[in-house]
Amino acid sequence: MAAKEHDFDLIVVGGGPGGYVAAIRAAQLGMRTALVEKDKLGGVCLNWGCIPTKALLRSADVLRLVRNAKTFGIDATVGGVDVAAMVARSRAVAERLNKGVAGLMKKNGVSVLVGHARLGGGGGLQVEAADGTRRALRAKHIILATGARARELPMFPAGEDGVWSYREALVPASVPNSMIVIGAGAIGIEFASFYRAVGVDVTVVEMADRILPVEDAEVSAHVASSLARDGIVIHTGAAVKSASRRDGQWQVALEGDGGRSAQADVVLVAAGIVGNVEDLGLEHTAVKVDRTHIVTGPYCETGEPGVHAIGDVAGAPWLAHKASHEGVLCVEHIAGQPAHPLDPLRVPACTYSHPQVASVGLTEERAIEAGHRIRVGRFPFAANGKAIAMGATEGFAKVVFDEASGELLGAHLVGEEVAEMIQGFAVAQTLEATEAELMATIFPHPTMSEAMHEAVLNAWGRTLHL
Amino acid sequence: MASLVRMPEVAASATSAVLLAWNKQVGEAVAVGDVLAEIESDKAVVEYTAEEAGTIGHLFLAAGAEAEVGAPIAILLAPGETAAEVAALVASLGAEGVAQAAAPAGAVDAPAAASAPVSQSTARVFASPLARRLARERGIDLSGVSGSGPRGRIVKRDLDAMKPVPAAAVAAAASPAGESAYREIPHSGMRRTIARRLSESKATIPHFYLSVDCRVDRLLALRGEFNASAPRKVSINDFIVRAVALALREVPEANVAWTDTALRQFAHADIAIAVATDEGLITPIVRAADTKSVSAISAEIADLAERARAGRLKPSEYQGGSFSVSNLGMYGVDEFAAIVNPPQAAILAVGAVQQKPVVENGALACGSVLRCTLSVDHRAIDGALAGRWLAEFRRVLEAPLSLLSVA
Numbered sequence: 070m071a072a073k074e075h076d077f078d079l080i081v082v083g084g085g086p087g088g089y090v091a092a093i094r095a096a097q098l099g100m101r102t103a104l105v106e107k108d109k110l111g112g113v114c115l116n117w118g119c120i121p122t123k124a125l126l127r128s129a130d131v132l133r134l135v136r137n138a139k140t141f142g143i144d145a146t147v148g149g150v151d152v153a154a155m156v157a158r159s160r161a162v163a164e165r166l167n168k169g170v171a172g173l174m175k176k177n178g179v180s181v182l183v184g185h186a187r188l189g190g191g192g193g194l195q196v197e198a199a200d201g202t203r204r205a206l207r208a209k210h211i212i213l214a215t216g217a218r219a220r221e222l223p224m225f226p227a228g229e230d231g232v233w234s235y236r237e238a239l240v241p242a243s244v245p246n247s248m249i250v251i252g253a254g255a256i257g258i259e260f261a262s263f264y265r266a267v268g269v270d271v272t273v274v275e276m277a278d279r280i281l282p283v284e285d286a287e288v289s290a291h292v293a294s295s296l297a298r299d300g301i302v303i304h305t306g307a308a309v310k311s312a313s314r315r316d317g318q319w320q321v322a323l324e325g326d327g328g329r330s331a332q333a334d335v336v337l338v339a340a341g342i343v344g345n346v347e348d349l350g351l352e353h354t355a356v357k358v359d360r361t362h363i364v365t366g367p368y369c370e371t372g373e374p375g376v377h378a379i380g381d382v383a384g385a386p387w388l389a390h391k392a393s394h395e396g397v398l399c400v401e402h403i404a405g406q407p408a409h410p411l412d413p414l415r416v417p418a419c420t421y422s423h424p425q426v427a428s429v430g431l432t433e434e435r436a437i438e439a440g441h442r443i444r445v446g447r448f449p450f451a452a453n454g455k456a457i458a459m460g461a462t463e464g465f466a467k468v469v470f471d472e473a474s475g476e477l478l479g480a481h482l483v484g485e486e487v488a489e490m491i492q493g494f495a496v497a498q499t500l501e502a503t504e505a506e507l508m509a510t511i512f513p514h515p516t517m518s519e520a521m522h523e524a525v526l527n528a529w530g531r532t533l534h535l
Numbered sequence: 536m537a538s539l540v541r542m543p544e545v546a547a548s549a550t551s552a553v554l555l556a557w558n559k560q561v562g563e564a565v566a567v568g569d570v571l572a573e574i575e576s577d578k579a580v581v582e583y584t585a586e587e588a589g590t591i592g593h594l595f596l597a598a599g600a601e602a603e604v605g606a607p608i609a610i611l612l613a614p615g616e617t618a619a620e621v622a623a624l625v626a627s628l629g630a631e632g633v634a635q636a637a638a639p640a641g642a643v644d645a646p647a648a649a650s651a652p653v654s655q656s657t658a659r660v661f662a663s664p665l666a667r668r669l670a671r672e673r674g675i676d677l678s679g680v681s682g683s684g685p686r687g688r689i690v691k692r693d694l695d696a697m698k699p700v701p702a703a704a705v706a707a708a709a710s711p712a713g714e715s716a717y718r719e720i721p722h723s724g725m726r727r728t729i730a731r732r733l734s735e736s737k738a739t740i741p742h743f744y745l746s747v748d749c750r751v752d753r754l755l756a757l758r759g760e761f762n763a764s765a766p767r768k769v770s771i772n773d774f775i776v777r778a779v780a781l782a783l784r785e786v787p788e789a790n791v792a793w794t795d796t797a798l799r800q801f802a803h804a805d806i807a808i809a810v811a812t813d814e815g816l817i818t819p820i821v822r823a824a825d826t827k828s829v830s831a832i833s834a835e836i837a838d839l840a841e842r843a844r845a846g847r848l849k850p851s852e853y854q855g856g857s858f859s860v861s862n863l864g865m866y867g868v869d870e871f872a873a874i875v876n877p878p879q880a881a882i883l884a885v886g887a888v889q890q891k892p893v894v895e896n897g898a899l900a901c902g903s904v905l906r907c908t909l910s911v912d913h914r915a916i917d918g919a920l921a922g923r924w925l926a927e928f929r930r931v932l933e934a935p936l937s938l939l940s941v942a
Contacts, residue, residue, distance in 0.1 A: 409683070409692075473672065476665050476691070501663030501690055 077103045079403070080194055080208040082186040082349070085112020087380030087392030088214030089170055089179075094400040096177040103180040103206070105196055110170040110181070112216055113381075114389040116163050121239050122259055124159035126421050129266035133423065140460055150267050152244045159239065182206075187350035192375055195350075210375050210403050213356075213363060214396065215349065217342040217381035222251065224312045225336050231319055233337045235260070245269060245334035249321055251309065253280035255420040257339035258292070262422035265301050272302040272331045274323060279305055281420060285432040285481040287447075287467060292483060295424055295463065304329060312336070344382040367410035369399035377403070391416050414478075417495050419488035424464045427491035430479030430498065433469050442472045444504075446528025448520045450484045452535050455515035461485035466524040468494070475503030482521070490518050504529060537620040538587060539628075540609040542602045544679030545574050545581045551603045554596045558582075561591050565611060572608070575727070586681055589613055592621040605678040662689035669694050673850075695849065725815040736877050741913040744872045747925050749905045751888055754935040761939070765830065771905075772862050773833035775885055777938045779860055780804040780824035780832075782928040789924040790857050792878050793915040807856035807876060808836055810843045817843050818876060820856040828941045860885065870906040880915035883928075884908045905932075 079095045081088045084106030095102040109116045138145040174181050184198040194211060196204045219234035221227050227234060233241075238260050248264055250257045253275035265271045273280065273296070279289040280296075280303060293303055310324040322330045343361040354373035357364040363371055363378040371378050377399050380392030394411060401408040417429040436443045449465040450456035464484025471478055480494035497507055504525055512522040519534075526532050545552050555573040559565055570582045589611035596608050607628060610621050660677045662670070666689045670677050675694060682689035722730075754774060762768045783790040783804040792799045804825040807818035819839035824832055842848050859876040864887035873884040886906040893902035907928070911921045931937055 407683070474665060474668055501665035503664045503668055506664050 074207065075192070075209050076206045077101045077180070077208040079103070079210045079212065079400070080105060080186070080206060081212045081214055081396075082194075083112065083214035083216055083345075083380075083382075084110040084170070084181070085214060085216050085380060085392065086114045086389040087216075087396045088112070088212065089174065090393040091212050091214060091379060091396030091400050092179045093173060093177050094397045095404075096179050098400065098404045098406070100400075100404070102178075103182055103208070104174060105182045105184060105186040105194075107183070107185045107199075109167055110174070111163075111167045113218075114392075115166050115170065117236055117239060119389050120166055121159040121163045122235075122263070123421055124162040125155055125239070125263050126259060126423075128155040128158065129263050129423065132266055137460070152241065152267055155267075156240055185348070187348065188354050188356075188373075188376065189350060190353035190373075210377065212369075212396070212399060213349065213371070213376065213378040213382060214380050214392065215345040215382045216392075217344045217361075217387060219338060220341045220343050222309075222338050222340055224309055225251070225338050227338075229314075231314060231317070231335050233335055235337075235339065238264075238337055247333035248272070248335045248337055249274060249319060249331050249333040250337045250339055252339035252341065253277070253282070253303070253305070254339065254341070255281070255418070257337070258296070258420055258422045260337055260339065261296065261301055262299075265296075265299055266423070270300075270302075270333070272333060273304065274307050274309065274321075274331070275303070275305045276308050277305065281426060283418070284420075284426055284428055285467060285479070286434060287465075288426055288428065288481050288483050291464065292420075292422060292424065292426060296422070299423070302331070304331070342381065342387055344384070346382060368402040368408060369395050386413065386416055386418065388416060388418060415495065415498050417491045419491065421488060424484050425487045426481075426483050427487040428479065428481045429491055429495050430477065431469060432479055432481070433467075436469045436471075436478045441478060443478065444470045444472045444528040446470075446524040446526065446532075448523035448527055448532065448535065450517060450520055453515075453517055453520045453523075455517050455519070456484070458515065459485065459517070461517070466520040468521075468524045468528055470504055470525075470528050475505060477502065477504070477507070480521075480524075484520075485517070487517075490521060493518060493521055537592060537613065537616050537624050538589070538611050539607045539624065540571065540585075540611055541678050542604050542606045542608050543574065543581075543583055544604045544676045545583075550676075551601055553601045554598060554608060556598045557594060559591050561594060563591050565589055565591060585611070586687075587611055590616075592616065592618070593625065604676045660689065661687060663691065665691050666694055696847070697850065723814060725817075729815050732877065733874050736874050740875050740877065742875060742910055743913055743918065743921070744908055744910050745918075745921055745925050746870060746906060746908045747929050748891075749907060749929045749932045750893070750902050751905045751932065752903045754932060754938075755888070755903055757935045757939075761829075767830065767834060769829055769833040771864070771888065772860070772885070773829055773836060774935065774938050775862070775883075775907075775932070776806055776808065776821060776824055776832050776836065776860055777827075777829045778928055778931045778935075779806055779858060779883060780827075781931050781937065782924055783858060784825040785927050785931075786920070786924045788920055789881065789916055791915050792857065792880050793912055794878070798915060801857040803857070805855060805857045807853070807859040807879065808839065809859060809861035809873075810840045812844045812846075814846070817848070817853055818856065818859055819843050819848055819853045829938055858882070864888065864905075870908055872908050873910050875910050875912050880912040881921070881924075882910050884910065 078100035080103045081092045082105045084104050088104060089110060092102050092104040114120065132150060135145050135147050182196050184196040186194055186196050188194055192207050192209065194206050194208060196206060225232045235256055244267060247270040250261045250271060250273045253273050257273060258281060261271045261273050280293050281289045297303060304323055307323045307325045310322045312319060312321045318332050318334060319336050320332050346358050346361060346363060351358065354376060356371040356373045356376055362384040363382055365371055365378050365383045369377045369379050369383060379395035379399050381387045398408045398411065414430045417427060420426040431439065433445055446468045447465055451462040456462050461484065467481040469479040477494065477498055482491055507525040512519045523532055523534060542552055553575045555575050557572050558570045565585045565588060567585055567588050569585045571585050572583045574581055574583050591609060592612040593610040596602055602608060610624055612620060661682060662677050669691060677689055680689050680693055683693050684690040758771065758774060787800065790801045790804060803823040805820050805822050806824045807820045809816055809818050821832055821835050839852065856879055859879055859882040861873045861882060862885040863871060864885055867887050870886045871884045873882045875882050888903050888905050890901055891904040892899050909921060909925050
C-alpha cells in the first residue's frame, strides 16, 4: 500500500536557538522538517534570556553614560530612572525577534507545530496541543532541543514571596530596594550589574572561591573589584545556611566567608540550571538521562537510534551559540555531510556585566593542569589609544599559548564591549593560527582590538606600547 | 583534471615506503574508498585507499619498488581524459616523476616525456599553520596526510588522529597448517608488522630466559586493603608494573637498550604494556613509571588500554620504551617466555597467581605463587645482571609496602 511511512524526515522538539537553527539547516539540506514548540519560538534565549537581558543592560549603559556626561564635556543630568519603561523596551525587543523566528520558519518551509511533544519509541511522536487534541507523527529522525530552566533551591521555593529567578528579574512588578543574588555565574553577575545600576543594594553570594568561577582567575578578580567599587557586596566561598522571611525581608545567614548574614527585599536565585527532560516520553526509548541532562555522543546521538539531543538539555556549557552549533553539526551528520564533534575549547563565553567579560578556550590554570608549557601575554586597555579616547580604559586582554606549538589555547578579555572582540580569537582558533599569524596580522588603529594584538606580542616579550 | 597520487606517510616519521602490491591497474575505474595499493613502511603495512574517484591513467612504480614519501606513485584521470593528460602531467613533474621513484623494476609503463624541463611545482598542501608546525615537530610530511577540514584542509586533529602503527608484538604461537580443508584469511597490515618484527627480534636478538617464583600472599592482602579504601581499584598487574619500575631504578644497569654504536641507558623506567586488541597486539607505554604512584600507573594503563582498543593512540604513546610487561595470568597461564620487544632489551612475562605447596621453615604450607619469566637481549644484559634484577624485582614484590611509595 502507498501510505507514507514517515510524516517528516526530521522533527525538532523545542524552538530555541538550538532547535530552530537545526530546523533551518535541515530544510536547507532538503529534509521535510517540523518544529514543535509549546510556548514561544526563540526559546529562553530570545524571550527570557540573552536578548531581553541585553536590552536591559543597554539601558544601564546609557544611564551610566549620562551620569558621566560631564567627563565628555556635556552638561546633562539624569531626570529619572523608569525601570518599567526599560522593561517595556526589553519586552518589545524580544517580541520583535520572536516574530522574526516565525518568519524564518515560514521562509524555509519548516512546519511549526504548537504543542507538547512526547516520544512514543520507534520514531513515533505525539504532539498535544493546548486544547488537548493529540496528533501522532512519525519521523526518520528526531532532535530533542527542549532546553533548561533555572535550578530551584529548597530554601527559596519558586513562587514564594520575594523569590525571583531570571524570569521575574526580567519583568519585575516593582523595583526592590535591596536584592541578594545567589550564584555568581554569568546570569547572577549580569542581573547584579543591572540592578545595581538602577540603584538597588545588591549582595552576591557564591559558593566557589571567586565570582565567574569558570573564567580565568585574573578576570574574576578584576570584575570582583570593579563590582565592589560600584557598591555590590560580594561573599565568595559562602553558602546559605538558613533563610527566613520576616516583614517582607529575607534574612539570610551564611556559612563560610566569616559566617556573615544578609537581608534584602528579594532573593534572585541564579544557581545554575536543570535540563527539561521530564514528560518527553523518554521512558519509551533507550535515551539515557544523567541527573538532569540527556547523555549524548559526539554527534549528539542519544541511546535511542534516530533520536538526538542538542543544546542545554544535552548538558553544559549552557550557551545559545553552543546549542545552535550542535544543531547544525547534528543535522549535517544525519544528512551524511562531513561534520565534526563540538570542541568545548572553541566555545566562546560572554558575560555582559559592567565591565564585560569574554573568553574562549583554556584559562591559564586549566592550561597548566592539562600539561601544557605555556606562554601568557597581557595588555591593559589603559595603554590603548582608542580606549583612552572612549573613556573605556578598564580591563585587559590576556592570551595563553602552548609554548612549543604556538597553539592559542585560550583568550580572556575584560572591558568595554569585549564580547564583540572575542570572535577574533575564536576565528584564529578555528583557522589554527599560531602566534606567528596573529603577530603578522594588521590590526586597525585606533581600535580597542589592538590590545588583542599587543597581548599576543606580550606573550613573546615583544609588546610595542608598554 | 588529472590528479597525482603520492606516496603517503604510512607511519610517523617514515621517509620512504615500499609499494607491496597494486590493487588497481591502468585503465581500471577507482571509487573513493577503493583500495589502491598495499604500502609498507618499516613499521606497518597499510591499505592505501583512494580519496578521489577516477580512472588509473598511469602507475609510476612496480610492485616491490620503494619511493620517498610524497613522491608521485600514480595518476588518476577524470572522466573523458586520456593519455594526453597523463603525458602533460608527467611532463610537468619533470625529474620528480622518475628520480624519486627508485624502482629497481622500473616504472610500470614508461613515462611519456621524462626528459621534459624540471618544474619545482608540486601539488599545494592545504594545512593550518598549527598543523604545519606540529608536522614539523613530529617529523611528518603533510603531503601524505589527508585533511578533514573544509575542502580537505589538514588540521591539528588529523595529525593527532594518525593511526597508530603496532609496536612489536610480544607473545607468539604458531599452529601448523594441517592437510585438511582450510580457508585463507588475508593478512592485515598489523598482522604483517607483528610477523616481521617478531621474526626480526627472534632472529637477530640472542635471547636468554630466567624464571622465578614470587610469593604474593602479602601483595594480595595489601591490594585487598588498598582497594577497600581507594577510589579506583588497582590490579595485581598495576602493582607488578610498579615493582618492575622500582627494580629498574634500583638496578639501572638493566634499564638499557642495545644500539650498534653504544649501550643506551635510560634515565627513567618507561614501561610498555602488552595490550591485546581486535587488530592484534600493541604496546602503549607508561612513561617514567618509577616516578608514579601505583594509582597513577593504574589510571594511565586503563586509559592507554582503552584508547589502544579504539585505535586512538598517538605514535608517541607506543614508540620507544625501556622495558615491556606481558601478562597472560587472566587466562590461567602458569608461565611463558615472551619475545623481546625491540628496541628494548628485556620483557617480563607474567603468569597467573596460583595456590601451590611451598616449604616454610621445613614444613609444607600453601602459598600464593606468581611465576615470572624474564626474556633478555644478551647483547645488552648479561646473565648475572639479569639475575640481580630479577632478584630485586622479587624482593620488592614480596615486601610490597614499598610499592605504595609515591616517588
